[in-house]
Amino acid sequence: MNDGVQPRLRAVKALLPVLQQKASLSSSLPRAQQGLNNEDAALTQALAFGVCRFQPRLQFWADQLLQQSLKSKDLDVLALLLIGMYQLQEGRVADYAAINTCVEAAKKLNKPWAGKLLNACLRRFQREQEALIQLAEGKETAASAFPAWLLKRIKKAYSKDWRDICAASNLQPPxxxxxxxxxxxxxxxxxxxxxxxxxxxxxxxxxxxxxxxxxxxxxxxxxxxxxxxxxQDEAAQLTPLLLDLQAGQRVLDACCAPGGKTAHLLETADLNLLALDVDESRLGRVHENLQRLQLKAEVKCADAAAVEHWWDGQAFDRILLDAPCSATGVIRRHPDIKLLRRDSDIKELADIQLKLLQKLWPLLKPGGLVLYATCSILPEENQHPLASFLHQTADAVHQDIEAEWGQALRFGRQLLPQPQGHDGFFYCLLQKRLDL
Ligand SMILES: C[S@@+](CC[C@H](N)C(=O)[O-])C[C@H]1O[C@@H](n2cnc3c(N)ncnc32)[C@H](O)[C@@H]1O
The missing domain is CATH 3.30.70.1170 (Sun protein; domain 3)
Structure with missing residues (x-):
């Protein structure tokens, strides 16, 4: 098969379930890469990631170039068009190669019209690129390459910094x-x-x-x-600095998979650590990590909020709640979030986050610490659930985090994604009062 055609077809295969909002790249990409040599696998990944990273902008251009929208059964042709435009604007390969390989790949889709359409659209994109870039500059979702619902939330939360946040989130992470x-x-x-x-x-x-x-x-x-x-990203490495860990402490890592922080806590102190995750399929990675690092924890598959199913009644000195979240601080690592997340997810996640806090709090010893963490940059998942929780919980005291990183908020500290630096992350430390 023509040089470069196979990775493009495989990138289409990886992208289709994401464009259909049926699966994430982390599940579709490894399947699409099966049997490829390292070079083709790397190109497949670069194309799939690149298209997701800039999808709102690429789709805007596709809408300008196509006389009518493609039918849902022709999403493979759309994916190839996005791939072609991504490569043309990225400029790493010669324009003719970017166009020809996509046209050749289109011929393999058994849609005789697709090659012609792609050829026409991509050549027009090549000719009119400057004007199309200018047109995109005038539309915020295309310029920022962020979906409208998420851009609205980021702008509301960060009226000054939102452009920097979007730009940093569109870079390749270190x-x-x-x-x-x-x-x-x-x-x-x-x-x-x-x-x-x-x-x-x-x-x-x-x-x-x-x-x-x-x-x-x-x-x-x-x-x-x-x-x-x-x-592990630098922001996620800050966890043990906040928990004042001492040998022998009983510690709960309530949402542990794939075990990055579980292992880190154990690397810093000899702890009696219970690690939970509700997703059995993710626990294999926790075991693998602990084994490779030669560390020991009790690992259980459980819904942390269903305390009656897993708790043995012994209180914890420390609880890490690295809560499920929108992952809006790590979009540069998971750009398919732009296609997969929905506005309505944020409220659902905030409800889960607050519920987890409420259910786990009674398991903490008086004087003990809970560290709440997310890789979200949205206040709806960070300060807001914390404010509700502190309002409802008389024996919970917010502890200021003194640090040189991130920005202090009324509750917790927010890190924003930094080019060449750490991801977006949030930490909030709570202590249980001894005197109530
Ligand atoms: C942000 S990830 C945790 C990352 C992990 N702490 C690390 O550092 O590697 C959130 C995890 O929470 C898990 N989760 C979601 N809801 C849960 C629940 N109710 N109980 C336990 N785990 C849950 C998810 O399966 C996911 O693995």
Whole structure:
């Protein structure tokens, strides 16, 4: 088959379930990449991610170029058009190659008209690109490449910073490692990388973090199998700094999968840790991570809110509630969020977040700490449920987080996604009063 045609067809295969809002890229992409060599698999991924990242803008252009909308049964043709425009505006391959490979790929769809249509649309895009870019600049959803409902919420919450937030969310994220302090030190590992000519720097806020200049497969880095590091964003690495962990404490990680923070807590102290997640299919990763890092926790599949089904009656010193959320702080890592999330999800998530807080609070010892965390940047999932909870809960005291990262809010601290820096994240620390 023609050079480059196969990755484009596979990118279509990865994108279709996302465009139909039936599955995420994390499930569709590995299936679409099956049997490809590394180079074609990487191109398939780059195309699928790129199209999701800029879909609101690409769709705006598609609407200008198509005389009538394509039927839902022709979503594969639309996907190829988005891929072609993505490549033309990205400019990494020659225009003729971007166009020809898409037209050739279209011929494999058994739709004789599709090749002609794509050829006409992509050539027009090539000719009129400057005017189309200007047209997109005049429409906020196309310019920001954010869906209207989410842009509205971000603008409302961040009237000054919303452009920077959108721009940072449209960049490729850096790859950050968390050094396992039980196995090595950050300084020693940085030296090891330097000896291998791998360019890396220490993170600013996490004392365990290292950012790589070039992302790579973790297994290609030294010490992965031996558990010397994990891949984790810097914002997520701040958790143990806030929990004042001491050996022997009984700790609950209420929403643990895939186990990034579970492992990190255990790397910093010898804890008696119970890790829960409601999604059985995600718990395999928790076990894998603990095994590779040589750490131990009790891991259970359970709905954390259904306390009567899993709690043995012994109170916890610390509870980490890394709550399910919209993941709007990590859109640069999961750009399909732009297509998959709906406005109505936010209220549903906020209800779940508040319910989890309410149900877990009675399990905390007096004087104990709950750390509430999300990778959301929306106040509806962060300060708002916290404000409701604190209003309803007499023995809950909000603890200010003194830190150089993020911005202090009335309740909690918000990190916004930074180009080349940490993801968007939210932390709020609560203590249970001793005197009530
Ligand atoms: C943000 S992720 C957790 C990430 C994890 N703490 C880490 O650092 O790797 C949220 C998790 O909450 C889980 N979850 C959602 N609702 C839950 C519930 N009611 N009880 C327990 N886990 C839940 C999801 O399955 C998902 O794995």
């Amino acid at each position: 790859m950050t490692l968390r050094i396992n302090q039980r196995k090595t030190t950050r300084e020693a590992y940085l030296q090891q990388l330097q000896q291998l000519d791998i360019v890396a720097t220490a993170t600013t806020f996490s004392p365990w973090g290292i950012t790589l200049e070039q992302p790579t497969h973790p297994a290609l880095l030294p010490g992965f199998a031996e558990g010397h590091f994990s891949v």
